[in-house]
């Protein structure tokens with residue numbers, strides 16, 4: 658199967674499975690899992706943060722961060738299309754009594770200058786208490802420029818807000834921006850990273866933050882059911898991913914560029930812009946073809962894509978080789994030539 662729906666569909670390779678098999682483990686709730694301890698230390702160092710805590714998913718990392726920064730009746734300010742606002746079942750509100758105010762974003766996914774200031778609430782008993790600004794990078798595959806994030810950060814800091822970065826695809830952003838991971842992580846107080854997207858681990862995420870947050874973060878993770886015991890089995894997969902799968906992200910970006918170019922003749926040029934890739938993603942809007950169903954045509958050829966509505970997000974990852982990509986491009990060409 659050639660599965661282009663997401664970079665979450667990757668399966669652990671032999672090397673990763675071997676690392677999991679061989680993992681040294683202990684009870685992480687006692688702080689006894691050496692693999693997790695090393696992973697947390699490595700990632701904190703890499704991002705230039707004081708502490709890191711392993712989480713089961715990036716959703717759990719984001720929620721633990723929000724609940725550590727904010728309490729009931731307080732508020733986060735977050736970009737409207739961001740995962741925390743749209744794709745986490747409003748966990749911060751459901752479980753934490755935290756209000757969410759969403760902001761329109763620019764075409765590049767960044768929050769416009771001045772809009773945090775407009776959204777922040779006055780000290781008034783009619784209003785929630787503004788506590789946290791949440792950014793996201795990459796956002797829909799777009800790597801947001803560091804200067805934009807720094808501008809947002811300064812604005813948030815002037816307003817006495819904490820800043821959280823949802824960096825589920827943090828290393829895709831680092832690769833695209835050609836920056837040091839510390840520079841991107843430095844835009845926020847806390848940063849979450851996902852290991853089960855382009856990095857190819859079966860599960861796992863990590864939250865990095867200053868050390869005075871550690872007790873709160875560990876408590877929130879416990880409350881959310883994320884305090885695991887012999888977690889090193891997963892930690893080993895994440896360490897393997899850090900060592901082997903960061904550098905290769907640029908191959909995914911190159912393949913996405915190649916794919917965008919190949920699909921241009923079949924892309925509906927809605928606003929006259931040519932189809933471009935966004936890190937490892939291509940948002941393809943197929944031109945019509947007599948109501949034939951592209952999804953089932955591809956499925957018969959063992960290719961899976963999400964239903965175009967009207968765009969479909971095609972995502973490059975570890976399990977998409979050049980050969981697979983060319984098979985997909987040929988299938989599209991065939992679809993439109995019959």
Ligand SMILES: *Cc1c(COP(=O)(O)O)cnc(C)c1O
Nearest residue numbers: 714715716717740793823825851
């Ligand atoms: C996927 C994703 C998450 C959540 O990751 P899970 O590990 O699936 O919970 C959070 N934020 C962004 C931007 C994502 O793309």
